[in-house]
Amino acid sequence: MSDTDTPSEVAVASDGITVRKATATDEFPVPAVTFDFVSERDDAAVVRLVDAAPDDVALDDIGFNPDYGGDHWSIEDGYAVFERRLAPGEEYQTVYGVRNADLDPDQFVIDPVLDVTSVGTPDADDDTEPSEKAETVTTTGANSVGAALAAELRNDDLSAADRKLLAEEFGRQDSEAVRLSHLQSRISDIEAYSDALEAFIDDHGTGHEAIEDLSDRLDTIESEIDDLADRTDENTTEIETVAERTEANATEIESVADRTDENASDIDDTDERLDETATEIDDLAARTDENASDIDALDKGVADVQAEIEETQAWIDDLREDVEEIDAWRGRISNVFGEGSMTEEESSD
Structure with missing residues (x-):
């Protein structure tokens, strides 16, 4: 049930259905009018409620909330109309909001018109809507015109x-x-x-003008279709050319593949020769290391010989100096004893 913000409310009842109409200023995002239905019937019924807005409230300012039965509301002949089926003993609340207006509760203290339509008791497995069971319906209320007349009756108009x-x-x-x-x-x-x-x-324009315009557009479309067909033919030719180039490229690719296989065989041979050359280089390096050792030993022998030669040369130099001194001494002796004496001695020698 609605917990309204003001005590202003009205209630109407018909054929076991009671509805209380009240105003709520703070309960919803906009000021609202609430309707609380209570069914005291033992069978289902369709309720139709017709509500008149105050003269200074435009119908365009009335909005229906889908969370509160908005789908069951409509605007008919300048009235807000709610229609829904109520199950036996059901209680139901629906609301409509009022925009662009300061809601005065007293303005909405207007009795709505409540019509009740008996639906009868449907079969347990039959969920057909009441409107589809016309043979069981007994109308006890009035349509929207009758609701308007009833409203005028209440207003003494x-x-x-x-x-x-x-x-x-x-x-x-x-x-x-x-x-x-x-x-x-x-x-x-x-x-x-x-x-x-x-x-x-x-x-x-008129029908004739529309037909002419349609004909012009058809001509344009046909022209565009012809252009499209021409472009399609051109594209087909280009596709065939591309297909031919693709086949030629495929042949060339096969040739390249064959040459690649031959080059791969040559590469394998080259790899084998490179392996052999690497082995020879390793052997040469080993022999080079051995020769280097021999060369080092030879260099040492040469150095030793050179040292001996240098020592011998030094000894020869010393001997030459001794000989030269002896020659000098002999010369002096010759000068002392005369050349003849030297000659005799030489002869005796």
Whole structure:
């Protein structure tokens, strides 16, 4: 049940269904009018509630919340209309919000019109909507026109003569209201069709003009199709050319593959020769290391011989100096004893 923010509320009841209408200013994002239904019936029923907004509230400012039965609301003939099936003993709350207005609770203390339609007891496995079980329906309320008349009755807007006439004609009201409602629906359809037709004529001109425009567009489309066909032929030729080049490239690739196989064989031979050469280089390096040792030993022997030669040369130099000294001494002796004496000595020698 609704926990309204003000004590202002009204309640109406019909055929075991009670609805309480109240206002809520803080419970929802915008000021709202709440409707709490209570069914005390033993069978299901379809309720139809017709509510009139205050004169200073535009219907465009009324919004329906999908979380609170918004799908069951509609605007008909300047009234907010709610219609839904209630199960036996069901309680249900629905709400509509009021935008762009300061909600005065007293403005909405207006009795709504409540109509109740008995649905009957459906079979346990039958979930058909009430509108599809017309043979079991007994209408106890009025249509939207009757609701408007009832609202005028409550507001004392009808004269006594009109009231009497309504009372006399009340028995025939249902069938006439149905025909009137059907007629209004047809008129609404015609108006909608007329609006759509006017909009079409405004956008496309008359039927003749529309046909000419359509013909022009068809010619344009045919021309575009011809151009597309020409481009398709050109593309087909290019595709064939590409296919030929692809085949030629495939042949060339096969030739390159064959040459690659031959080169691979040559590379294998070269690798073998390189391995042999590397082995020879290793052997040469080993022999070079051995020769280096021999050369080092030879260098040492040469150095030793050179040292001996140098020593011998030094000894020869010393001997030569001794000989030269002896020669000098002999010369001096010759000068002392005379050359003849030296000659004799030499002769005796």
